[in-house]
Amino acid sequence: MTSPRGLRSIGLKTIYTTGREDLSRSFFIPLLTHSKTYDRGVGYFTSGWIRKNAAGLAHFAMNGGRARWVTSPILSPNDLIALSNVNSLSDSPEVLENLFATVDELRDALEADTLNTMAWMVADGLMEFRFAIPTAELDGDFHDKFGIFGDDAGQRVSFLGSYNDTMKGHRTTSQSMFSSHGMKTRLILLMNLSNALLVFG
DSSP states (O other): OOOOSOGGGSOOOSEEETTTSOHIIIIIHHHHHTOSEEEEEESOBOHHHHHHTHHHHHHHHHTTOEEEEEEOSOOOHHHHHHHHTHHHHHTSSOOHHHHOOSHHHHHHHHHHSHHHHHHHHHHTTSEEEEEEOOOTTOOSOOOOOEEEEEOTTSOEEEEEESOOBSHHHHHOTTOEEEEEETOOOSHHHHHTOTTEEEEEO
């Protein structure tokens, strides 16, 4: 399956605000559907974000997309358990394309069995998580929030703002994001930071 049309086909606004619109419907799902890469630096992540954006992530995964997160090492107990099982899944001969034959099947699994399906996607190399761990004299939690979508044609959509990849972030009424085709951010540098510890993926 190929990524349809590409990111240039999406009419972006400059500012998105949670109190005025559903960011999954207006931003994340359309961009994931037309992307092959999603690189994200974010203060907090929960699997609820995966469930909320299942429709876009199903297209993304079936297109052979790869998503990478750098986040603070603060996970819910259930998310931590699910990701801790990735190594055992990696030893299985089954791969995601054999488990889910269609986009609709994968979307349904992401919505109904989010934790296990997320773990399978990590084991299959479609998702990767790194923890940003303070070193030396640094202290506190990682709080930057920015991301880059990419498509087959090399087009990029970048965004930054106060939004976390969590259900709480989705429901908060005062969070905004700024987006642009090709806007430069610090994410590529962040992905190469030596203190971004590879934990899952």
